[in-house]
Amino acid sequence: MSSIPHDHAAGHAHDEHAHHPGGIMRWITTTNHKDIGTLYLWFSFIMFFAGGCLALTIRTELFEPGLQIVDPEFFNSLTTLHGLIMIFGAIMPAAVGFANWQVPLMIGAPDMAFARMNNWSFWLLPFAATLLFASFFVPGGAAAGGWTLYAPLSVQAGMGMDLTIFAIHIMGASSIMGSINIITTILNLRAPGMTMMKMPLFCWTWLITAYLLIGVMPVLAGAVTMLLTDRHFGTSFFNAAGGGDPVMFQHIFWFFGHPEVYIMILPSFGIVSTIIPAFSRKPLFGYASMVYATSSIAILSFLVWAHHMFTVGMPAAGQLFFMYMTMLIAVPTGVKVFNWIATMWRGSMTFETPMLFAIGFVFLFTLGGFTGLVLAITPVDIQLQDTYYVVAHFHYVLVAGSLFAFFGGIYYWLPKWCGRMYNEAMGIWHFWLSMIFFNITFFPMHFLGLAGMPRRVPDYATQFADWNMVASIGAFGFGLSQLLLLYNVVTCIRSGPPAPAKPWEGADTLEWTLPSPAPYHTFETPPVVQ
Amino acid sequence: MSERGSDDGIDDRRRSNRSLLKRLVTVVVVMFGFGFAMIPFYNKICEVTGLRNIDIADDAVNTQIDADRTVRIELDGNVNKLPWRFRPLTSIVSVHPGELTQVMYEVENTTDRPMTGQAVPSYGPQLAGQYFKKLECFCFAKQSFGPHEKRQLPVVFVVDPRLPANVPTITLSYTFFEVEGNES
Numbered sequence: 001m002s003s004i005p006h007d008h009a010a011g012h013a014h015d016e017h018a019h020h021p022g023g024i025m026r027w028i029t030t031t032n033h034k035d036i037g038t039l040y041l042w043f044s045f046i047m048f049f050a051g052g053c054l055a056l057t058i059r060t061e062l063f064e065p066g067l068q069i070v071d072p073e074f075f076n077s078l079t080t081l082h083g084l085i086m087i088f089g090a091i092m093p094a095a096v097g098f099a100n101w102q103v104p105l106m107i108g109a110p111d112m113a114f115a116r117m118n119n120w121s122f123w124l125l126p127f128a129a130t131l132l133f134a135s136f137f138v139p140g141g142a143a144a145g146g147w148t149l150y151a152p153l154s155v156q157a158g159m160g161m162d163l164t165i166f167a168i169h170i171m172g173a174s175s176i177m178g179s180i181n182i183i184t185t186i187l188n189l190r191a192p193g194m195t196m197m198k199m200p201l202f203c204w205t206w207l208i209t210a211y212l213l214i215g216v217m218p219v220l221a222g223a224v225t226m227l228l229t230d231r232h233f234g235t236s237f238f239n240a241a242g243g244g245d246p247v248m249f250q251h252i253f254w255f256f257g258h259p260e261v262y263i264m265i266l267p268s269f270g271i272v273s274t275i276i277p278a279f280s281r282k283p284l285f286g287y288a289s290m291v292y293a294t295s296s297i298a299i300l301s302f303l304v305w306a307h308h309m310f311t312v313g314m315p316a317a318g319q320l321f322f323m324y325m326t327m328l329i330a331v332p333t334g335v336k337v338f339n340w341i342a343t344m345w346r347g348s349m350t351f352e353t354p355m356l357f358a359i360g361f362v363f364l365f366t367l368g369g370f371t372g373l374v375l376a377i378t379p380v381d382i383q384l385q386d387t388y389y390v391v392a393h394f395h396y397v398l399v400a401g402s403l404f405a406f407f408g409g410i411y412y413w414l415p416k417w418c419g420r421m422y423n424e425a426m427g428i429w430h431f432w433l434s435m436i437f438f439n440i441t442f443f444p445m446h447f448l449g450l451a452g453m454p455r456r457v458p459d460y461a462t463q464f465a466d467w468n469m470v471a472s473i474g475a476f477g478f479g480l481s482q483l484l485l486l487y488n489v490v491t492c493i494r495s496g497p498p499a500p501a502k503p504w505e506g507a508d509t510l511e512w513t514l515p516s517p518a519p520y521h522t523f524e525t526p527p528v529v530q
Numbered sequence: 531m532s533e534r535g536s537d538d539g540i541d542d543r544r545r546s547n548r549s550l551l552k553r554l555v556t557v558v559v560v561m562f563g564f565g566f567a568m569i570p571f572y573n574k575i576c577e578v579t580g581l582r583n584i585d586i587a588d589d590a591v592n593t594q595i596d597a598d599r600t601v602r603i604e605l606d607g608n609v610n611k612l613p614w615r616f617r618p619l620t621s622i623v624s625v626h627p628g629e630l631t632q633v634m635y636e637v638e639n640t641t642d643r644p645m646t647g648q649a650v651p652s653y654g655p656q657l658a659g660q661y662f663k664k665l666e667c668f669c670f671a672k673q674s675f676g677p678h679e680k681r682q683l684p685v686v687f688v689v690d691p692r693l694p695a696n697v698p699t700i701t702l703s704y705t706f707f708e709v710e711g712n713e714s
Contacts, residue, residue: 113547180554184547218558222565237569240650242707245572252568315579 028123031115032520033100038417039122040097041410045486047089047129052479054082059441059475061458062468075458076144077160081132083147084164087264088171089129091398094406095267096121096178099206101417103182105511105518106200108191108527113184114177121177128170135160135167146456148257151238151249155230162231165224172217179210179217186210191510193529197291200509201284204291205270208298212259212266215302220256223249247312254305262301264398265365266294268405269336272358274509275408276340279355280347281506286339293332293339300329310381319378326376330369337366352504353427357408360435361401368396371446386456389449395442407434407485414489415503419517420496426488433481440474587670588663588688595628596691603689605633606703612647613640614675616706619682627691635668635683635704639675646674647706654701661690662700672709 021029030036058078061070070078100118104111112118135142140158143149154161186207190199226237227249236242238249277284284290306314306322340362349355371393375381384390407430414422444467453464460468502512510529514522575581603625605618615638625631639645649669653659664670668683675681689700 114551176558180551180558183554184550187550188543188546214554214558215561218562219565222562226566226569240707243648245576248569248572251572252565255565255568315581 029119031111031119033104033112033115033118034417034518034520036112036118036122037097037100037102040093040100040125043122043125043129044090044092044094044097047085047093049482049486050133051082051085051090052482054078054085056475056479058082059472062460063472064469065460065462065465067459070458072458073141073144076146076456077136077142079456080143080145080147081136084132084143084167085129086398087147087260088168089125089132091264091402091406092171092175093125095206095209095264095402096175096182098202098267098271098406098409098413099178099182102413102511103185103203103206104189105416105514105522106203106509107186107189107194108510108523108529109185109189110521110524110526112181113189114181117177118181121174121181124170124174128167128174131163131167131170135163138163148250148253149224149227150253151227151230151244151246152240154227154249155239162228165228168224169221172221175213176217179213182206182210183214191523191526191529197288198529200270201273201287201290202267202270205266205273205294208294209263209266212263212298212301216256216259216263219252220260223252223256226252247309250309250312251305254308255302257308258305259298259301261394261397262297264402266297268361268402269294271405271409271412272340272361273336275354275358275412276343276362278412278504278507279352279358280344280349282343282347283508284339285342285345286335289335290339293335296332297329300325300332304329307376307381310378311385323376323378327373330373333369337362337369352411353422353424353431354408354412354504356428356431357404357411360431361404361408364396364400364404364435364438368393368401371396384449386454387449388445388453388455391455392442392445392449395445399442400438404434407431410485410489412504413511414492415499416511416514416516416518418493418496419499419515420492421499421503422488422492422496426484430481430484430488433484434478437474437477437481441471441478442474444468444471444474587665587667594691595626597626599627599691599695600624601627601689601693601697602699603631603633604699604701605635606701607635608703608705609647610705610707612645612706612708614638614645614647614706615640615680616704625689627689627693630665630686630688632684632686635685636680637668637673637675637683637706638680639678642677644674644676646672646709648672648709649704649706652703652705654703655697658693658697658700661693661697662702663688663690669704673706 027035027039030039057070058075061068061075061078100112103109132142138159140160142160143154143157143164144160145153145157149161149164186199186203196204226235229235230237230239230244234242236244238244238246240246273284273290304322304326306318307326310319310322340358344359351359371389375384375390375393411422411427414420448464448467448471451464453460453468499516501515503516504512510523510527511518513527601624603623605621605623607616607618609616615636617636619634619636623631623633648671651664651667651669653662664685664687666684666686668685673683685702687702693700
């Protein structure tokens with residue numbers, strides 16, 4: 001399965017394309033980590049816009065009180081599919097796309113360890129996405145019980161739920177294969193001298209993410225399999241009619257679900273930990289503590305799942321345990337934030353687009369972390385459960401967290417990927433518009449949640465009208481700002497000015513020793529790391 | 531890792547990739563099984579901690595009858611996809627907290643075949659459940675009915691006098707479910 005092309009000398013790397021089918025078949029049959037990384041990133045970009053369209057439909061409906069443009073049932077499908085598509089279609093594949101491009105380049109490996117499996121794990125995704133979108137058109141419509149698929153609603157829902165379950169199976173298989181590939185690549189294919197503690201932090205965070213993925217994705221697969229057999233084969237795992245327990249589903253789901261939120265954020269931590277030192281022209285402050293902090297976050301993530309379900313009626317001892325464990329996560333996370341700030345301290349900083357997004361990330365992710373601490377307090381959480389405060393919290397850590405870091409990563413590595421520079425002015429505009437509109441969209445949701453507005457509801461009491469209108473305006477601004485990114489990326493690829501091998505003065509990882517664009521085959525002769 | 535140049539090195543690496551792949555796939559398979567293993571694990575926890583013992587009779591607590599207070603008990607009977615007729619004989623009773631009370635439900639199997647069902651109680655408000663002590667209930671066991679058999683089934687209960695004062699009414703609602711595997 002290993003595909004290390006040992007019959008090519010590094011010298012004629014540039015005419016490799018002759019050995020590959022052209023046109024669409026190049027992309028379908030490719031086993032090249034750069035091609036597959038590109039496919040992952042474009043796929044997630046498309047899913048990002050698709051999920052964004054669902055979000056804007058939601059915000060249009062919520063622009064003013066009353067039911068205007070969609071049925072309540074369809075509204076529920078919109079919130080459910082927005083969540084599923086953004087999580088499994090946009091954020092996770094984008095992270096795998098970054099890993100595919102960057103992990104081999106950063107550790108001096110010629111390709112991923114299992115190149116054909118790599119191809120397979122990408123090409124499963126379009127089928128899963130098709131199932132999800134097709135579910136809108138089946139009788140009963142798409143899944144409408146929330147992305148968490150809580151029983152008993154998901155046991156009783158129409159066949160859109162079956163398509164969703166199969167889509168989750170397929171996406172889960174894809175991420176498991178991707179993770180196995182990344183772990184094996186990092187553990188077995190590092191260049192001579194690249195010890196574990198010399199690895200760029202992006203590789204470390206992805207290694208830990210990959211372990212989380214193979215630990216919890218199978219549990220989600222098991223949970224949705226149980227849903228499926230409850231629905232069609234007469235089992236009663238979650239079906240109270242047969243002695244099952246719907247709350248059990250929540251326990252199993254969140255055993256997956258909480259590590260999942262770190263799966264979505266750890267790769268972003270890695271990207272930010274790469275960008276900030278580059279533009280501060282200083283090595284990362286506290287490298288070893290970053291590695292240990294990431295590991296402790298990963299371990300703690302298995303011990304906090306029940307903070308998502310404080311209201312199910314668990315004993316006070318359980319509530320206290322999960323409350324304190326959750327608060328404990330603030331410690332390693334605080335270490336990370338401290339290290340990022342200490343890296344910038346007295347650095348000779350410049351503020352190109354990647355750095356702007358990285359700083360925006362640190363600022364807004366920390367804000368989202370603080371609201372997370374507020375929600376960790378059990379009595380407060382019981383008050384705020386299922387309100388817009390929760391929506392505000394997780395959009396701060398997922399949009400301003402994961403997504404902003406990915407934006408930064410795209411601008412940072414685009415010159416290496418396509419050999420051309422993006423338009424810096426447009427990038428800065430993209431950052432500031434995203435930053436402003438993001439806050440216009442999601443900051444008012446804190447107020448709405450504190451005032452008691454429930455989430456996943458298409459209509460609301462009139463006292464919530466003003467802030468909802470503000471949030472909807474912000475959402476359209478944020479959505480439209482993303483077209484700038486699309487335009488910038490497309491014009492960069494087609495007609496950007498040529499990029500030097502190392503456009504960022506402070507960058508010091510291995511990929512910058514290669515020419516731009518990175519040749520199709522790289523590091524066939526491993527570099528030697530001191 | 532360090533001998534990429536030679537063919538031996540490539541074979542070595544391929545072998546170590548394969549063995550890592552096997553170990554990681556084992557983790558995936560074990561975790562898939564772990565998801566299912568959580569079901570008996572949680573059931574055991576619920577059993578040990580008594581979080582979900584709805585089919586066990588409560589102890590007859592020695593309590594004083596609080597004659598100054600009257601609680602209205604509303605009785606309700608439902609069936610879940612089960613062709614049975616199921617109803618309480620009286621739908622509302624007034625009781626004093628601490629007072630032993632018996633109510634009757636009537637069940638009729640309207641089909642031509644013997645069937646087995648199990649009733650599951652629920653309470654409104656939910657909070658009242660812990661103060662509603664059932665000493666005897668048809669919901670503690672599976673109930674079998676012959677074709678067109680009709681029976682009256684009792685519930686004996688005491689409302690705990692510690693019931694919060696702001697609960698004037700308790701709704702006791704049973705739902706009968708067919709027990710799987712009793713088609714014959």
